[in-house]
Amino acid sequence: MDYSKVELDALRKLSYELKIDVIKMLDKADSGHIGGAFSIADIVTCLYFKVANLDPQNPDWDERDYIMLSNGHVCPILYAALARKGFFPKEELNNLRKIDSLLQGHPKLGIPGVENTSGLLGQGLSQGVGIALGLTMDSKPNKVYVITSDGEHQEGQTWEAIMSANKWSLNNLVVIVDRNHVQIDGNTEDIMPLGNLKEKYESFGWIALDINGHDYNEILQTFDFVKKIDQPVAIIAHTIAGEDISFMERLYKYHDWKDDPVEVEKALKELQAELDKFN
Amino acid sequence: MDYLLEKYKNESELEKMATREAFGVAIVSVANENxxxxxLNADLPGSLKLNDFMEVFPERYLQIGVAEQNMASIAIGLSHYGKIPFITSFAAFSPGLNIAQIRIGSIKNQNFKVVSSHYGFHVGPDGASAQMESDIAMMKAIPNMVIVNPADYNQTKTMTHLISRAKGPIYMKLTREKFPVFLKEDAHTEIGKVQKLLSGDKLTVIATGSMVYETLQAVLEVDKDGGKVELLNLHTIKPLDKEGILESVRKTGKLLIVEEHNIWGGAGESISRIVAENHPVFTKIVGIYDTFGESGSHRKLWEKYEIDRVAIASQIREII
Structure with a gap:
């Protein structure tokens, strides 16, 4: 089923607002990871505002779906989504990466809505397998969505986790791979080639799907489809690092961003122009 | 408090059991209670004596394969969901191979237990790589981590129950080898409190885990009439029982610590710090002197690397 333009536009508009929040957060924090935050922004928007079952007033709600961020460095987009969803006051975004503040430079349990402590790449999918196993043992229907980066598929533990999800046929586990082709020191295929991740997941017994990670209709239809699959599912989301900011797109040097006022102004202007198209 | 079995001096009359066997028994009753x-286990269920658990609770047993990092992170996920996971392997592999995963789970004090056997020289013939002389150093430096090292079979059964009820990350060390069962089954054990096994006023000896009975025999050999050497059982390495330790060294004025671990990073260093900061006394550590082991029976290794009762007795003699 195709989603209506009204519904898709509402989500698209929201994603620009979240991106504007991220630029402002990183400006106040003086630094942070932006390339991956923007490549995964559309999927984060869909997960938090359409797909997952969540209750911001009760973050530990037993019936919730679990959204986990394994590549914790892209957390500015997570925090922007959690704040807008109502997990904590939006003012907290002003204190990202600052001492005595709620929002740590990498996600930590204890921040409302955060489901895993991350920052060491390659551990999040295993933690997701753990939660999925617990749910399976108790025959509970909750879903576990684990967001991973393509770069962290260079960590061996990621493949240990992939192997184990297949062993227990975890049909409540969905991994999203942000296939943006960049990592901190260069392009993934130059640093350590990852090759065809879809085929690799399939050879480990998973259902794997290649999608355009910026096409809202495709993203939402894929999440609908995976709910019917009785196996662990990998969504390889082909994305653009730094998406929507003309001077950042696809460039690995914006993986980590030391902001400067000129770039901030330019980025905000570009995002505002996109946002204005909806008015 | 009287902790010792009546016939504790007569080694030949005492039953010999490995503490991993106690874990295998106790974990079944712990699981019955909760x-x-x-x-979780990484391809070594027999070594951790999990056969009974696997039979009684097949649905609560997770064989992870040879993947200790995955095992630790899966446990952390299970703990976030609300389970109480015990991850089990050899100390060389867990925490040896998964310290980073354990550290991440400790940041928010998540409720998971790391239970590892074959520490020190216990895997003797297998050689240095599978032995483990560094685990306390790794684990004690992680904030929030609790480390327990029970001294015998009976204490391990009690300790397995205690750690299952205590919240947060806890590391429990188990022996591969069979050692005398010398503590009473109902002896009062409290995490974080030393147990005074023998009273004395000339020297405090603190021993932990596999070294406790070995040290007890060394003390009996040197202090034949008793009353000179005070022997404390350090079943909890972190947190340290500051008051219990200081109370004893204030009385005796001298301290010997005995452990089957590298002297770099072991319990001895941490005890020495507490003593130096609060009541400095002469202190000596019997431990593995910054060397790896080699193939050989654990008894031969204890002898060669001077942590057996002969070496301990000679240190005690020298100090008093």
Missing amino acids: DDVVV
């Missing part, structure tokens, strides 16, 4: 307890 539905949330699950056990």
Whole structure:
């Protein structure tokens, strides 16, 4: 089923607002990871505002779906989504990466809505397998969505986790791979080639799907489809690092961003122009 | 408090059991008491004596394969969901191979237990790589981590129950080898409190885990009439029982610490710090002197690397 333009536009508009929040957060924090935050922004928007079952007033709600961020460095987009969803006051975004503040430079349990402590790449999918196993043992229907980066598929533990999800046929586990082709020191295929991740997941017994990670209709239809699959599912989301900011797109040097006022102004202007198209 | 079995001096009359055997028995009763307890293992269930658990609770046993990092992170996920996971392997592999995963789970004090056997020289013939002289150093430096090292079979059964009820990350060390069962089954054990096994006023000896009975025999050999050497059982390495330790060294004025671990990073260093900061006294550590082991029976290794009762007795003699 195709989603209506009204519904898709509402989500698209929201994603620009979240991106504007991220630029402002990183400006106040003086630094942070932006390339991956923007490549995964559309999927984060869909997960938090359409797909997952969540209750911001009760973050530990037993019936919730679990959204986990394994590549914790892209957390500015997570925090922007959690704040807008109502997990904590939006003012907290002003204190990202600052001492005595709620929002740590990498996600930590204890921040409302955060489901895993991350920052060491390659551990999040295993933690997701753990939660999925617990749910399976108790025959509970909750879903576990684990967001991973393509770069962290260079960590061996990621493949240990992939192997184990297949062993227990975890049909409540969905991994999203942000296939943006960049990592901190260069392009993934130059640093350590990852090759065809879809085929690799399939050879480990998973259902794997290649999608355009910026096409809202495709993203939402894929999440609908995976709910019917009785196996662990990998969504390889082909994305653009730094998406929507003309001077950042696809460039690995914006993986980590030391902001400067000129770039901030330019980025905000570009995002505002996109946002204005909806008015 | 009287902790020792009546016939504790007569080694030949005491039953010999490995503490990993106690874990295998106790984890079944722990799981009977608490539905949330699950056990994860990395291809070594026989070594951890999990056969009974696997039979009674097949649905709560997770065989992870040879993947200790995955095992630790899965446990952390299970703990976030609300289970009480025990991850089990050899000390060389867990925490040896998964310290980073354990550290991440400790940041928010998540409720998971790391239970590892074959520490020190216990895997003797297998040689240095599978032995483990560094685990306390790794684990004690992680904030929030609790480390327990029970001294015999009976204490391990009690300790397995205690750690399942205590919240947060806890590391429990188990022996591969069979050692005398010398503590009473109902002896009062409290995490974080030393147990005074023998009273004395000339020297405090603190021993932990596999070294406790070995040290006891060394003390009996040197202090034949008793009353000179005070022997404390350090079943909890972190947190340290500051008051219990200081109370004893204030009385005796001298301290010997005995452990089957590298002297760099072991319990001895941490005890020495507490003593130096609060009541400095002469202190000596019997431990593995910054060397790896080699193939050989654990008894031969203890002898060669001077942590056996002969070496301990000679140190005690020299100090008093």
